[in-house]
Amino acid sequence: MKAIGSGGLTGSGLGNLQVTVPVQTSDMIFSVIGETTGFLGSGVLILLYFLLIYQMIRVTFDTKNEFYAYISTGVIMMIIFHVFENVGMNIGLLH
Helix, strand or coil: CHHHHHHCCCCCCCCCCCCCCCCCCCCCHHHHHHHHHHHHHHHHHHHHHHHHHHHHHHHHHHCCCHHHHHHHHHHHHHHHHHHHHHHHHHHCCCC
16 A cells, blocks of 8 residues: 555656565555556556456357356456456555
């Protein structure tokens, strides 16, 4: 939470990390993005996730094969769960 808070509105810049995060490349990637790009960059990332999920849902509804719809629904739910879990743990929502 300190890393995300230290990013401010526009961030500290790429490669300019001020707060040490234990594992930057796996579970805490959102905190590094929040620190380097700030609130605006984090918002853009969440918007991109939303657009990806929206497009996947549109494709799922347009498919005619029931099996493919079930598979894509499972993939969509997996992505939603991982995004929610990662972002929620980084901002303290799922503490």
